[in-house]
Amino acid sequence: GSVPGTLDFHIFENNELSSFLELEPCEANPFVHTRLSEQVAVRVVPLDAYVKDKGITRVDLLKIDTQGFDLEVLRGATGMLRRGMVESILVEVNFIEMYRKQCTFGEIERWLAEHGYGLLCFYEVVRRRQACISWATACFRRL
Numbered sequence: 001g002s003v004p005g006t007l008d009f010h011i012f013e014n015n016e017l018s019s020f021l022e023l024e025p026c027e028a029n030p031f032v033h034t035r036l037s038e039q040v041a042v043r044v045v046p047l048d049a050y051v052k053d054k055g056i057t058r059v060d061l062l063k064i065d066t067q068g069f070d071l072e073v074l075r076g077a078t079g080m081l082r083r084g085m086v087e088s089i090l091v092e093v094n095f096i097e098m099y100r101k102q103c104t105f106g107e108i109e110r111w112l113a114e115h116g117y118g119l120l121c122f123y124e125v126v127r128r129r130q131a132c133i134s135w136a137t138a139c140f141r142r143l
Helices: 047-054 070-075 078-082 105-114
Strands: 005-012 036-044 059-064 086-094 117-126 135-142
Touching (some): 070 078, 086 117, 105 117
Antiparallel strands (some): 005 036, 086 135
């Protein structure tokens, strides 16, 4: 996350959907009928604090897949990115509304561009409807 603290983590019956965010209740969400199994309070540590505590000085590849919470994770790594500690970033991006208050691809792309990263390509592209991308893993590289 972007700040240290404790957040409720939503564990859904399909655990691949589990997130700090609730599922978006709209019918366009293919997972709208997925039930919540439980909520667990989870300690959140920003990446900047984590790497400082562990003595990490360089990250070749940062992989983020936090189900719509990805921009908050990136905000918690602002210092790392400003110092050029991270060479490449893989981040899951959603093009459909799956979670309440989820970040958008545009928000992630603009935020990373402001911090010196450009979009390299997409991987693991998922199309729920043949013509449109539903979600994918985006690869960004330090400029």
